[in-house]
Amino acid sequence: MMENVTSEIDQPAAADVRTAAMRALESEFSGLIARMRHLYIEYANRVSPGMLPGTYKVFSIIARRGPITASAVGETLMMDKAQISRITRELSELGLVERTPDPKDGRASLLSASEEGHRRIRAAMDSGDNHLVRALEDWDVADISRLTVLLHALGEGKPPAP
Known part of the structure; x- marks a missing residue:
């Protein structure tokens, strides 16, 4: 009769399971971030050698x-105004970015x-050597869409939609 009763000792605490899952997720994000840094280096060099x-991150935000x-841009990337100013000036000099007056604020561009x-x-992104495209080429589109929803929710700090 005791066989049907599961003791708390036999089952990991829900908090322990959650903590282990969170640590595994952090580890996977760490690896993904490293791969994304490498990809950004490649994209930057394809856009302009030595960039x-x-x-490139600033440029990609502006382009998108x-x-x-x-x-x-600074708020999105958590960069200060001086950094953004220097980078956008460089991008303008390379002919990659254009400035126009902001119709809502005459002081801004x-x-x-x-x-x-x-x-x-x-x-740069469409070259035949796109790691993300290769990594996802065998994924089901529904899985890619769900991952996008989950990452967006995580970025917003909200629970994902069902």
């Missing part, structure tokens, strides 16, 4: 979300990728 990964203010900037970032 630093941080410059532009027109965007420098302060919004909006940043957008130039036609050449869009061309270069597409070429």
Whole structure:
């Protein structure tokens, strides 16, 4: 009769299971972040040889979300105004980013990728050596979509939608 009763000693505490799962997730994120850094280095060099990964990150935000203010880029990447100013000036000198007056605030500018900037970032990302594309090529589209939803929820600090 005692065989049907499971003692608390036999089962790990729910908190222990959760802690172990969180640590495993942190470990996987650490590896993923390292791989993404390497990918950013590759993309940066494809866009402009010698471009630093941080410059590429700023450029990719501008290319995806532009027109965007420098302060919004800084908030997104948690970078200070001086860094963003220096990087966007460099991107402008390379002909990758254009500035236009912000119609909502005459003191500010909006940043957008130039036609050449869009061309270069597409070429960098569409090269035949895209690790993310290769890694996901055998995944079901529903799994990719669900992972996207889960990562977005995690980034927002909210529980995922069912």
